[in-house]
Amino acid sequence: MNADIRRPPSGQLEGDPLFHNTTFVVIDFEGTTPAGHPPQPIEVAALALTHQPHRGWVQVGAYESLMRPPEFAPLTPAGAAQTGITAAMLADAPTAGEALAALDSCLTAGPYLLVAHHAPVEGGMIYRRREDCPHLAAIDLIDTVLLAKRLLPRLRTTGSTPSSTTTRSPGPGTATGPWPMSESPPRSSAG
Template sequence: MTDDGAFRNTTFVVIDFEATTPAGFPAQPVEVAVLALRYDGQWRETGRGTSLIRPPAFAPVTPAFTAQTGLTAEQLQAAPTPAEALAALDRRFAADTSYLLVAQHAATEANLIYHQREHCPRLARIDLLDTIPLAKRCVPGLFNYRLDTLLAHFGIAQPADRHRAPADVAVTAQLFRRLIALADDNGEADSLAGLVKIAGRTAQANAPVQERLFELSPPEAE
């Protein structure tokens, strides 16, 4: 797989969000981190970035969230808005480069990006790879496939600031590299297309819009 031209021409961008989960609304991002990787016979880091993001008033920071992440409402009030932070991230993606996003439980990141797509239209069009189905294929039989379980299985040190986006991105990148090595050695995938078949997730902005079946026409004016 790692000799495949398409694989070597792809920049894999590991991404992680921390978010609040207000009742009645989609999750709202309060921190994002990315770490970009390319493979040319060995893995090379080609960029990284992180930003706090100010949550809207309807998505306040709770004591439980602060206990888990260490982020406080006061810190986040001084952060860039979602429009500012995500537009800045979006500008880092070049139009002439092939990208795939990489995330642990990619559905979470996919949903957050989709709901913020007006601020990051280029990012919103990038498809994803999910480390969970890849791990299930490469290391079957684990009792679960949570990030902490996978880190322990591979002997990857638990970061002191686990549940902060930069730390989670760093260890997810290590996990991704271990899984790619296993998939390559075991013949689980022989190309980028094979990897996508195992672990790919289409970005919601790229999903076809389907008309509702049997939709009724509006009633004619009497």
């Protein structure tokens, strides 16, 4: 951390320059789940937010793209019913590599922090495509499921709970941006 930045007392994010200088990218994937293979993405959506003094959360970018799945992972009727996405919608979509490279090109300043619900799935999809999206794959990821369980321990659980809320994140779409990004994304002490 830069020695010139003075940190506020613990628990006071409003005065924390690192908090205000970080762009939070909320990311979500839809995917297929082929037998014998990891989930394959068919849609990605990302919303970039910053917290600005006296204004609160402000959207600074957005990206969304459908993705054509590989032949071994077609969209099933059950997947179409669950997501509302049809095989016809995916027929001319970019590949996952193309779509994630386009998202990666939005990450031009920072620092960033990814936010995802059940982040191991999103992190896995990003990690398996890390050559196409190196900036995205290098950004720390907060899991909102684990965060909620830590903040509200009485929440019903739906499975096992890892010990950390922050993990390393192991073609044409629609984007607004570029988004703020620096050469050194934030790193967690838990990562």
